[in-house]
Amino acid sequence: MNDDTFSQISASLETAYALHQRAMDASISGITIADTSLEGMPLTYINQAFAHITGYDVDAVLGRNCRFLQGEDRLQPELDVLREALNAGRSCRVTLRNYRRDGTLFINELSMSPIYGRDGQLTHFVGIQNDVTELHQARQALIQKQIVLESTVRELRETQMMLVHAERMNALGQMVAGIAHEINNPLSFVTSNLHSLNDILRNVFSAYDELESLVRQSPYPETKQRAGDLRVQSEIDYAVSDIDDLVRASIEGLQRMKGIVQGLRTFARLDEAEFKVASIRECVTSALMIAGGELGGRITVNLDIDDVPPIYCCPAELNQVFLNLIVNAAQSMPERGTIDILAEDSDSRIVISVKDSGLGMPPHVLTNLFTPFFTTKPAGVGVGLGLAIAHKIITERHKGTIQVQSELGKGTVFQITLPKDIRR
Numbered sequence: 001m002n003d004d005t006f007s008q009i010s011a012s013l014e015t016a017y018a019l020h021q022r023a024m025d026a027s028i029s030g031i032t033i034a035d036t037s038l039e040g041m042p043l044t045y046i047n048q049a050f051a052h053i054t055g056y057d058v059d060a061v062l063g064r065n066c067r068f069l070q071g072e073d074r075l076q077p078e079l080d081v082l083r084e085a086l087n088a089g090r091s092c093r094v095t096l097r098n099y100r101r102d103g104t105l106f107i108n109e110l111s112m113s114p115i116y117g118r119d120g121q122l123t124h125f126v127g128i129q130n131d132v133t134e135l136h137q138a139r140q141a142l143i144q145k146q147i148v149l150e151s152t153v154r155e156l157r158e159t160q161m162m163l164v165h166a167e168r169m170n171a172l173g174q175m176v177a178g179i180a181h182e183i184n185n186p187l188s189f190v191t192s193n194l195h196s197l198n199d200i201l202r203n204v205f206s207a208y209d210e211l212e213s214l215v216r217q218s219p220y221p222e223t224k225q226r227a228g229d230l231r232v233q234s235e236i237d238y239a240v241s242d243i244d245d246l247v248r249a250s251i252e253g254l255q256r257m258k259g260i261v262q263g264l265r266t267f268a269r270l271d272e273a274e275f276k277v278a279s280i281r282e283c284v285t286s287a288l289m290i291a292g293g294e295l296g297g298r299i300t301v302n303l304d305i306d307d308v309p310p311i312y313c314c315p316a317e318l319n320q321v322f323l324n325l326i327v328n329a330a331q332s333m334p335e336r337g338t339i340d341i342l343a344e345d346s347d348s349r350i351v352i353s354v355k356d357s358g359l360g361m362p363p364h365v366l367t368n369l370f371t372p373f374f375t376t377k378p379a380g381v382g383v384g385l386g387l388a389i390a391h392k393i394i395t396e397r398h399k400g401t402i403q404v405q406s407e408l409g410k411g412t413v414f415q416i417t418l419p420k421d422i423r424r
C-alpha cells in the first residue's frame, strides 16, 4: 500500500469514526458499551445523553460496572432477567429503578444487546437507556385510577344489588304482611261466628227436643204422629251428629288457616329484622310455606332439622336465604323431584344442607353462582340475585360459610354453616 492510499483510507476511517461519534452524541437515548473481556465487565464508553440522564460524567463511570446505577436498590425482579440475559449472551429489555448521581430516582428502560467479534466470541454489550420516569408515573397514576374506578364499580354494583334486594324484600314482606293482615280479620270473625252458630244450633236443637216432647204429650194422636214423621223426614238425628262433625272439621280448617297466617307473619317479621335467638326450623318452615306455590304438588320435601338448638341470628334474613335456596331447587326440577333439608349440630356451629335432585350445574355456572345479577333463567323468572344475597347474609351478616356441590343431571347440595352465637 502506498502512502497516498494509506492516507485516503485513514482519512475515510477518521470521517466514519467522527460520524459515528457525532451520531452517538446526537442520540437522546443513553448509550453505553461494556467490555465482557475485562474483569467485572466495566463500561468502556458512554455517550452524552447517558451523562445527561444520570448526571455522571465520563470520568466517573468508565471502568465501573453499570450496576452502580441501582445503588442499594438491588431487590428488583427485572435485575434477574438482565443477569440471565448477560450470562447467556442474549439481548433483553428491562425496566429498572436507577439513581442519578444526586441520588434521585429515575425509571430506566434499558435494552441490552450482545456484540460478537468476527470469531464469534462475545466481546461487548451495548446498552440503550431511556428515562421513562414521567411515563411510568403517568402509568402508575392511571393504574391507581383504574383501581379506584374498579372498586367504585364494585361498590355501585353492591349498592344496586342491596337496593334491588331491599326493594324486593320490602315488596314481598309488605305483600305477605298485607295478606296475613287481610286474612286475619275475616278469619277471626268466621271463627267466632262459627262458635256462635254452633251454640245457636245447640239451643235450637234443644228447644226442638223440648217442643217435641211437649207435642208427644199432646192428646191428639195425629199431632204426635206428625211430630215423629217430621223428625224422620228432616233427618234431625243425623243433622245433630253431622253438625257436630262439620263444626269440628271447620274449626280444624280455621285453625290451619290461623297457622298459615302465623307463618306468613313470621316470614314477614317486618318488626323483627334484628338479631335474636331463633329456631332454624321456624325459618325453614316459614320459607317452605312461602315457596309453596313454586313447589306445587310435584316436589317432595323431607325435613330433618329438629336436632339443632336455637341460634343467635337474624331470622328475617335467614328466611330469605332458605326461600332463595328452596325456590332455586324447585326451579331446577321441571318435573317431579325431592328436596332434603338437613340440619346438624357441630360444636359451636350448626350445619344446614339443602339438597335437590334437580338438573345440577355446569362448571361455568358454578364459578359464577354468587355473582350479583348472574342468572341462567329467562327474564321474568330470575334476576340473578338470590344467591348473591344469600352469600352476603350468610358470610357477612352471620359470619358463616356457604358452599355448593353440584353434578349435572344428578342434583345440587348447598351447605351452610352458621356459628351458634356470633357474639362470642
Ligand SMILES: Nc1ncnc2c1ncn2[C@@H]1O[C@H](COP(=O)(O)OP(=O)(O)OP(=O)(O)O)[C@@H](O)[C@H]1O
Binding pocket: 324, 328, 329, 332, 356, 358, 359, 360, 361, 365, 369, 374, 375, 376, 377, 381, 382, 383, 384, 385, 386, 387, 388, 412
Ligand atoms: N339448586 C340449583 N340447581 C341448579 N342450578 C342452580 C341452583 N341454584 C342456583 N342455580 C343456578 O345459579 C344461578 C343463580 O342463582 P340465583 O338464585 O342467584 O339467581 P336466579 O335464581 O337466576 O334469580 P333470582 O334468584 O334472583 O330470582 C341460577 O340462574 C341457576 O342457573
Ligand SMILES: [Mg+2]
Binding pocket: 324, 327, 328, 382, 385, 386, 387
Ligand atoms: Mg334464585
